[in-house]
Amino acid sequence: DVKVTQSSRYLVKRTGEKVFLECVQDMDHENMFWYRQDPGLGLRLIYFSYDVKMKEKGDIPEGYSVSREKKERFSLILESASTNQTSMYLCASSKQGYGYTFGSGTRLTVV
Amino acid sequence: RKEVEQDPGPFNVPEGATVAFNCTYSNSASQSFFWYRQDCRKEPKLLMSVYSSGNEDGRFTAQLNRASQYISLLIRDSKLSDSATYLCVVAPLRGNTGKLIFGQGTTLQVKP
Numbered sequence: 001d002v003k004v005t006q007s008s009r010y011l012v013k014r015t016g017e018k019v020f021l022e023c024v025q026d027m028d029h030e031n032m033f034w035y036r037q038d039p040g041l042g043l044r045l046i047y048f049s050y051d052v053k054m055k056e057k058g059d060i061p062e063g064y065s066v067s068r069e070k071k072e073r074f075s076l077i078l079e080s081a082s083t084n085q086t087s088m089y090l091c092a093s094s095k096q097g098y099g100y101t102f103g104s105g106t107r108l109t110v111v
Numbered sequence: 112r113k114e115v116e117q118d119p120g121p122f123n124v125p126e127g128a129t130v131a132f133n134c135t136y137s138n139s140a141s142q143s144f145f146w147y148r149q150d151c152r153k154e155p156k157l158l159m160s161v162y163s164s165g166n167e168d169g170r171f172t173a174q175l176n177r178a179s180q181y182i183s184l185l186i187r188d189s190k191l192s193d194s195a196t197y198l199c200v201v202a203p204l205r206g207n208t209g210k211l212i213f214g215q216g217t218t219l220q221v222k223p
Contacts, residue, residue, distance in 0.1 A: 031209035042215035043155075043198075050209060058210075090154055094209050099145045099200070102154035 003027075004093050006103035013110050019078040021106055023091030029101075031094045032074035034058075034066065036087040037105075043090070049074055081110045112137055117199050117214035125222055128189045132217045134182045134199030143202035144175055146184050148195045149216065155198055158184075189221045 007022040025032065033048040035058075045058030047066040055066050063085060067075045074093075078085055086109050092100035117134045124130050136144075144161035159166065161173040161182055172185040182199055199214040 033210070043213045045210065048210055094211075096209050097143065097202075098209075099143075099147075099157045099160065100155075100211060102156070105154050 004091055004101050004103040006089075006091050006106050008106050009104065011106055011108045013078075013081050013108065015082060015110055017078075017081050017110075019081050019108070019110075021076040021078075021089055021091075021108070023074045023076070023093075023103055024072050025074075025093040025101070026072065027093070027095075027101075028071065029093035029095050030071075031096065032068065033092040033094075033100065034064075034074065034076045035090045035092065036060070036085075037090060038087050046076065081108075083110050086110045113214075114138060114203070114212045115199055115201050115214040117217045119215055119217060121218040121220050123220045123222060124189055126189055126191060128221075129185065129187045130189055130219060131186075132184045132197055132199075132219075134184075134214055136180050136182070136199075136201045136212075138201070138203045139177075139180060141180075141201045141203050144173075144182050145200040145202075145211070146171075146173055146182075147198040147200055147213075149198060150195050155213075158197070186219075189219075191221050191223065194219055194221045 004025045034046045035043045049068040065077045089106045091103040094100045146158040147155040148158045149155040165174040170187045174183045196216040198216045
């Protein structure tokens with residue numbers, strides 16, 4: 001089974017800190033995605049990548065950046081964490097034309 | 112108009128009931144369709160793909176109506192363990208970068 005691993009299940013950070021969320025997949029998928037999920041708002045796409053060093057903005061990229069230096073790893077960076085970035089962050093990967101496999105998520109709290 | 116629309120529910124049904132969820136999508140060029148299941152505080156997991164001819168997996172049946180831009184999921188003989196949020200998912204365009212569009216989900220509560 002394909003595995004998508006997110007580095008932390010729970011994270012607490014202070015306002016203004018730089019935060020790194022790491023995601024690794026082990027099935028050679030081309031596509032990788034970062035979403036956040038908030039009650040009542042559903043899944044919202046932050047950034048995605050369809051190849052190494054390629055990235056595309058999603059629907060809510062403001063306040064975030066990403067890095068994909070290797071095919072298996074896609075990192076989400078919060079440049080200066082703010083309380084409105086408290087959320088569940090979900091990473092996903094896919095092969096072209098197929099559904100996503102999600103990681104187990106990171107619950108980030110910014111205090 | 113949202114690209115993928117679902118009734119958020121909740122749908123409260125007794126064990127053993129049959130329940131159906133519907134979903135509409137706005138982009139007629141959409142190519143692939145899926146149902147995902149998400150348990151409380153967990154990640155979404157692929158339940159089944161939806162094919163033009165309709166498909167069945169045990170108690171679950173998915174159907175696609177391209178003319179009406181409509182997808183459905185039917186659950187027969189509901190179990191307590193079916194309680195979850197069901198997400199309708201659409202791949203909008205051929206040749207796109209693999210991005211999927213998610214509905215907001217329909218919540219199902221199966222009661223004893």
